[in-house]
Amino acid sequence: MEQTVVKIENLVKRYNDLIALDHLDLTIKEGEVYGLLGPNGSGKTTTMNCLLSLLTFDKGNIEIFGKPMSPTAYDIKKDIGVIMQNVAVYDELTVRENIDYFCGLYIRDKQERRRCVDEAIEFVGLEDFTKFYPKKLSGGLLRRLNIACGIAHKPKLILLDEPTVAVDPQSRNKILEGILQLNKNGATIIYTSHYMEEVEQICTRIAIMDKGRKIAEGTKDELKHMVKNTDTITVEMNDLPDSVLGQLKEMPHVYSVTYEDGKLVAACSGGKHNLIRILEVLQKNDLSFGRVYSEQPTLNDVFLEITGKALRDKED
Amino acid sequence: MQVFKLFMKILKKKLLLSAACVASFLALCIITTVTNSSEKTFTDTKIDICIFDEDNTPESQALVDYIAARHNIKEIENDRQAITDALFYSRIDYALTINKGYAQKLADGETEGMFTDRHLSESYGTAYMNNFLEEYVSCINTCIAGGESLASAIDTTGKVLSEGTDVVMISKPQGSGLSDGNGYFRYLAYFMPAVMISSLSPVLMTLNKSEVRFRTNCSTIRPVSAAFQIFAGSTVFVASVWLLFITAGVFLKGEFYSGNDWWCVLNSLLFSVISALIALLVAMLMPKSDMLMLVANVICLGMSFLCGVFVPMELLSDSVKRAGQFLPAYWYTMVNEMINGTAVFDKIKLVSYIGIEAAFVAAFAAVALLLFKLKFSSVRQS
Numbered sequence: 248m249e250q251t252v253v254k255i256e257n258l259v260k261r262y263n264d265l266i267a268l269d270h271l272d273l274t275i276k277e278g279e280v281y282g283l284l285g286p287n288g289s290g291k292t293t294t295m296n297c298l299l300s301l302l303t304f305d306k307g308n309i310e311i312f313g314k315p316m317s318p319t320a321y322d323i324k325k326d327i328g329v330i331m332q333n334v335a336v337y338d339e340l341t342v343r344e345n346i347d348y349f350c351g352l353y354i355r356d357k358q359e360r361r362r363c364v365d366e367a368i369e370f371v372g373l374e375d376f377t378k379f380y381p382k383k384l385s386g387g388l389l390r391r392l393n394i395a396c397g398i399a400h401k402p403k404l405i406l407l408d409e410p411t412v413a414v415d416p417q418s419r420n421k422i423l424e425g426i427l428q429l430n431k432n433g434a435t436i437i438y439t440s441h442y443m444e445e446v447e448q449i450c451t452r453i454a455i456m457d458k459g460r461k462i463a464e465g466t467k468d469e470l471k472h473m474v475k476n477t478d479t480i481t482v483e484m485n486d487l488p489d490s491v492l493g494q495l496k497e498m499p500h501v502y503s504v505t506y507e508d509g510k511l512v513a514a515c516s517g518g519k520h521n522l523i524r525i526l527e528v529l530q531k532n533d534l535s536f537g538r539v540y541s542e543q544p545t546l547n548d549v550f551l552e553i554t555g556k557a558l559r560d561k562e563d
Numbered sequence: 564m565q566v567f568k569l570f571m572k573i574l575k576k577k578l579l580l581s582a583a584c585v586a587s588f589l590a591l592c593i594i595t596t597v598t599n600s601s602e603k604t605f606t607d608t609k610i611d612i613c614i615f616d617e618d619n620t621p622e623s624q625a626l627v628d629y630i631a632a633r634h635n636i637k638e639i640e641n642d643r644q645a646i647t648d649a650l651f652y653s654r655i656d657y658a659l660t661i662n663k664g665y666a667q668k669l670a671d672g673e674t675e676g677m678f679t680d681r682h683l684s685e686s687y688g689t690a691y692m693n694n695f696l697e698e699y700v701s702c703i704n705t706c707i708a709g710g711e712s713l714a715s716a717i718d719t720t721g722k723v724l725s726e727g728t729d730v731v732m733i734s735k736p737q738g739s740g741l742s743d744g745n746g747y748f749r750y751l752a753y754f755m756p757a758v759m760i761s762s763l764s765p766v767l768m769t770l771n772k773s774e775v776r777f778r779t780n781c782s783t784i785r786p787v788s789a790a791f792q793i794f795a796g797s798t799v800f801v802a803s804v805w806l807l808f809i810t811a812g813v814f815l816k817g818e819f820y821s822g823n824d825w826w827c828v829l830n831s832l833l834f835s836v837i838s839a840l841i842a843l844l845v846a847m848l849m850p851k852s853d854m855l856m857l858v859a860n861v862i863c864l865g866m867s868f869l870c871g872v873f874v875p876m877e878l879l880s881d882s883v884k885r886a887g888q889f890l891p892a893y894w895y896t897m898v899n900e901m902i903n904g905t906a907v908f909d910k911i912k913l914v915s916y917i918g919i920e921a922a923f924v925a926a927f928a929a930v931a932l933l934l935f936k937l938k939f940s941s942v943r944q945s
């Protein structure tokens with residue numbers, strides 16, 4: 248039986264009139280890569296801060312490793328690693344000194360600490376930069392240093408709050424791979440992001456948040472099953488007679504068909520071989536067509552269907 | 564010990580700034596001590612200055628002559644570009660324009676808009692020049708207020724300022740130059756806060772950067788332990804600077820402290836602690852470190868002027884003195900003046916002044932503790 252690592256019950260957090268967390272429940276099991284997905288302002292960071300006892304809350308219960316979390320629960324804190332969106336290192340210390348300092352806040356023993364620091368440096372691949380000062384590091388390397396500072400003490404639970412914001416795609420992939428590696432090495436991960444691609448890519452279970460509430464939870468596939476749409480098929484063609492459009496609309500599993508700007512878009516719900524069956528209809532009517540593609544629903548579709556708005560409408 | 568070590572590492576990086584402060588202080592002290600300070604105070608810091616006298620009255624000429632007697636006058640074309648170039652290539656340190664209407668303003672007791680000055684760096688020389696001009700004008704105003712005519716006020720001021728404190732001293736200082744009115748301990752009131760704000764404040768601010776504090780708050784280190792280690796680091800630093808100061812004093816004086824000198828030593832220790840607390844408060848209240856040097860200058864220069872650090876107390880107006888009483892440097896200076904004989908020695912008063920300084924320590928420490936509780940507790944409300 249997998250152990251419960253984090254249990255949040257009925258968590259309510261108010262900032263004056265604003266309800267930032269609205270009766271939030273989360274249960275995270277050992278070994279999971281748990282994703283908190285939600286638009287900016289949905290309460291992800293607030294959840295993290297409450298979880299870490301850095302922020303008081305109005306109501307609710309938080310247990311970590313089966314014990315109640317509190318600001319002085321040092322036996323819990325020693326097994327938690329935190330990596331935040333903002334790089335948090337000292338400019339006055341070298342790469343190695345930084346990692347050693349933050350590791351030293353957890354591990355007193357010098358030899359053990361040296362081993363941990365060495366491993367952390369190797370893990371993030373900063374061996375060639377140990378004597379560099381943070382100001383001299385590129386953005387990607389700085390992020391890696393930030394991660395090394397958070398994980399050097401070998402935490403069993405690692406919280407990451409949007410660690411890839413404003414990171415170039417290459418470094419971003421490196422970071423995601425690293426997170427999976429940490430998970431493989433035995434750490435439970437909580438990962439927050441407003442990038443659904445990332446969450447889809449690495450998380451074993453996902454909670455979608457909006458306005459401080461958990462609006463859906465499950466594995467990637469479970470979440471996608473929540474929406475009617477299973478695949479969207481697009482066919483580029485120069486001409487489509489209304490009669491054929493009518494035929495397509497009659498087809499089973501096809502619930503919406505549009506033809507605009509030389510593009511036929513058919514939204515399907517369930518059924519197999521939808522693409523082939525649509526193309527057969529077109530061929531039977533002797534219609535020629537150009538590019539054809541089929542798309543699976545994304546978590547954005549899930550979000551859209553539940554809240555009626557897109558996950559990311561303003562930014563990016 | 565992690566935090567203590569970190570404190571020292573960061574301090575090492577930030578020390579350069581305060582090292583410059585300490586060096587200039589010691590240099591000044593050596594100069595004033597060697598020339599045995601009963602003579603002029605600042606003549607040894609000559610700066611290169613060009614003066615444009617746009618007022619062209621006997622009054623403005625008196626000022627030009629006065630400056631010329633103690634500094635190096637350079638001829639520069641009165642042209643914006645030429646002046647900027649001269650400043651940039653360090654041909655001059657300071658360009659002073661005596662604005663039209665100077666004499667009139669002097670007679671009317673106005674102080675605004677008399678001068679236009681240009682300089683590049685905030686060096687000691689330029690700061691000194693600014694102070695000097697202020698001092699010069701206020702001294703003239705004081706004399707006029709005392710019933711003298713403008714011409715005789717200018718004359719008196721010239722004498723008072725060039726002959727230093729001798730003119731106004733109640734009694735001449737006896738003994739060594741160290742505890743002299745112009746001497747070593749007096750300027751500590753300016754330099755100690757400057758050293759502390761330029762080195763201790765940035766260290767504390769770095770340690771308290773919100774991002775890294777976040778990490779610290781998540782870790783297993785007890786907040787009390789972290790605070791204690793920072794306190795220990797600060798104490799070691801303050802003690803070192805103070806000991807350096809006291810030791811250097813012995814060398815400059817050529818003999819060990821004796822008799823009433825010890826009051827100065829105790830006084831300087833108290834004031835060092837006050838300076839450190841000021842630096843702590845600055846660090847807690849400043850949102851960013853880029854304004855730090857400015858704040859340091861405002862606090863140190865402002866306090867020095869109000870509290871008679873650069874000018875003997877006798878020369879200060881009553882309102883200035885009344886304002887000065889709310890500042891710790893005032894009491895520090897009062898003690899010094901009592902020891903060096905500028906003021907009458909009175910043991911009961913002396914002890915009460917030192918008691919007032921101790922009260923400042925307590926008050927600042929209380930404010931710091933309160934701020935710490937309000938702003939830096941590990942659990943936030945929002």
Ligand SMILES: Nc1ncnc2c1ncn2[C@@H]1O[C@H](COP(=O)(O)OP(=O)(O)O)[C@@H](O)[C@H]1O
Nearest residue numbers: 262267285286287288289290291292293294945
């Ligand atoms: N310190 C604060 N004071 C007041 N409101 C806040 C504070 N921090 C966050 N909020 C508000 O709470 C909501 C949730 O914020 P946050 O947890 O930062 O969201 P996310 O991390 O998902 O972007 C937002 O509407 C935000 O404006």
Ligand SMILES: [Mg+2]
Nearest residue numbers: 291292293409
């Ligand atoms: Mg956030």
